[in-house]
Amino acid sequence: MTDSFRTESDSIGPVLIPSEALWGAQTQRAIENFPISGQPMPAEFIAALALVKSACAHANRALGVLPVDIGQAIIAASAEIMAGHHGDAFPIDVYQTGSGTSTNMNANEVIANLAAKAGLAVHPNDHVNMSQSSNDVIPTTIRVSAVELACHQLLPALLHLIATLERKATALAGQTKMGRTHLMDALPIRFDQSLMAYVDQLLGAKLGIEQALERMRALPQGGTAVGTGVNAPEGFAQAFVVALNQATRGSYRLMPWAFAGLSAQDEPVALSAALRGLAIVLTKIANDLRLMNSGPLAGLSEISLPDLQPGSSIMPGKVNPVVPEAVAMVAAQVQGLDLSVALAGQSGLFELNVMLPLIANNVLQSLSLLSNAMRTLGMNPILVTALNPVIGYELGAKIAKRAYREQRAILDVALEMTDIPEAELKRLLDPIRLTGQ
Numbered sequence: 001m002t003d004s005f006r007t008e009s010d011s012i013g014p015v016l017i018p019s020e021a022l023w024g025a026q027t028q029r030a031i032e033n034f035p036i037s038g039q040p041m042p043a044e045f046i047a048a049l050a051l052v053k054s055a056c057a058h059a060n061r062a063l064g065v066l067p068v069d070i071g072q073a074i075i076a077a078s079a080e081i082m083a084g085h086h087g088d089a090f091p092i093d094v095y096q097t098g099s100g101t102s103t104n105m106n107a108n109e110v111i112a113n114l115a116a117k118a119g120l121a122v123h124p125n126d127h128v129n130m131s132q133s134s135n136d137v138i139p140t141t142i143r144v145s146a147v148e149l150a151c152h153q154l155l156p157a158l159l160h161l162i163a164t165l166e167r168k169a170t171a172l173a174g175q176t177k178m179g180r181t182h183l184m185d186a187l188p189i190r191f192d193q194s195l196m197a198y199v200d201q202l203l204g205a206k207l208g209i210e211q212a213l214e215r216m217r218a219l220p221q222g223g224t225a226v227g228t229g230v231n232a233p234e235g236f237a238q239a240f241v242v243a244l245n246q247a248t249r250g251s252y253r254l255m256p257w258a259f260a261g262l263s264a265q266d267e268p269v270a271l272s273a274a275l276r277g278l279a280i281v282l283t284k285i286a287n288d289l290r291l292m293n294s295g296p297l298a299g300l301s302e303i304s305l306p307d308l309q310p311g312s313s314i315m316p317g318k319v320n321p322v323v324p325e326a327v328a329m330v331a332a333q334v335q336g337l338d339l340s341v342a343l344a345g346q347s348g349l350f351e352l353n354v355m356l357p358l359i360a361n362n363v364l365q366s367l368s369l370l371s372n373a374m375r376t377l378g379m380n381p382i383l384v385t386a387l388n389p390v391i392g393y394e395l396g397a398k399i400a401k402r403a404y405r406e407q408r409a410i411l412d413v414a415l416e417m418t419d420i421p422e423a424e425l426k427r428l429l430d431p432i433r434l435t436g437q
Contacts (some may be wrong), residue, residue: 022089024109024124030102030403034093041103041357042364046090048145049107050081052137052221053128055247059239060130070120070127077114086110094361098347098354100138104129133224133234135352137260140221142268142360147216149364150209150271151274153371158209158278161378171196177292177302188431197383198285205278212271217252219244220261226351227259265353268363270343275337275366279331282373286324286331293321306380327365330373337362390428391418 005016010025017028054075061071080086089110096102115122122128129137172191179189222237224230229237239255244252255261285356295301311320329349341362344355353359391399395417414425427433 022086022110022111022113022198023106026102026105027092027109030092030096030106034102035097035229035369036093036095039094039361040091041094042145042361042368043084043087044364044368045103045141045145045147045360046087046107047082047084048148049103049137049141050078050111051244051247052144053107053111054078054082055128055240055243056132056137056221057128058243059236060233062239062243063233063235065233066127066130070122071113071120073115073118073120074111074128075124076118077111080114081107081110083256086114094357096357098356099134099352100356100360101134103357104134104137131224131236132221135262136220136226136227136258138356138360139353140297141266142220142356142363143216143219143264144244144248144252145360146268146271146363146367147213147250147252149367149371150213154209154374155206156369157371157374157378158202158206161354161374162206164198164267164378165195165202169199174432176435188434190432190435193435194288198281198288201281201284202278205274205281208274208277209271212267212274216262216271217250218255218267219252220255220258223258223262224253227262229255229258259351263351263353264348265356265359268359269341272338272341272363272366273360275363276335277369279334279338279366282327282370283331283375286327286377289324290321293324300354308380323376327373327377334366334369337366368419390420 001214006019007014008017008028009015010029012029015025015028017023017025029336034422057066057071057078060066061068090103090106092102092106105124110124111128112124115128124432161164169192171271173197175188175191176188177194178190179186179194196320220227221240222229222232224232237258241252241254244250259392260266289303289305291299292302293305296304305321305323307319308322310318311322312318341359344358344362345353347353347355399413399417402408402417403410406413411425411429414420414429415422418425420428
């Protein structure tokens, strides 16, 4: 060992590793093999991976195949990682071996080295990876990390946004705005009707996400290398799920056919598609807010969004709808991430999908982006149609065009062009009456 490096060996040969690094030879090889993006696996994935390792140690210890003291040391080391410590010990690039084996071994080596501090001889493969394969650990971790992130961040943020819109709808229930079709003035609509339409869209997106998450709770752990469960003792998978549910207070279960969870990633693909659906809803809301806020002198100026920051380096006083713009960009990014997930989902070759790190990264990134965007967003003259049944479409159109041409009120022009009494015209053109329910 030199002053700054130590030497370790794997099946290929010796490797120089930084002296203070918690990882071992296989991690070091992966660091050197994949200098691609500089982007490591998401922190949420690493925390979930440590959670899976802990649950596996619990199961192995309960089955009597792992010594109690070594099992406890693995559990304690995993808890440190789950708590957010040692993040710099997981530097391997997202764009690595398609099975995620490099990241699995990274976790095995780091946990073994942390556990060894208790004075025990802990082996990354024989102990930390006992009864497991990268091929079932990584697909399981994809599912667990996504479910936990969705339940603790995405769904609360979504519910917060829904509640904010509902409160605003109640506050604006008596106020009307112009409804528009084809971007052209149509009929009045109440603000609460418009806002509750957004709520209904968000509830639909929420339902799709929840349905996808229920599928994600089925795990292939115990399938080991190809789904057959070779090298896992009888009862291991069941004991793993029990330990995982105790740790998370969740409702995870085993997939009835672990082969499908290794060879295909249909469940993460479905979740990503549901997140794309939410992104589309948020785009609609963000764009409507931007248009209603446009102006204030030459735009629609129907609403006033909070002034958050100066909007121009050259135009004093200009303020832009920065939060809806940020939300729209997030939505665009999520839709791009989803396309990559869909393409990665096609890469199930025989008994293993070989784009697992990409799927993990993109699904978790979508969950995080949408969560933060929704939390941020949650903080923050054509009335003549009503006369159609009375005066007919052609006369109504003439009234509308003249009012627009002369920049006059519909009521005044209608008084001149029809014999309908003023009181009746006011009743027919009352905005609240025209909003229906």
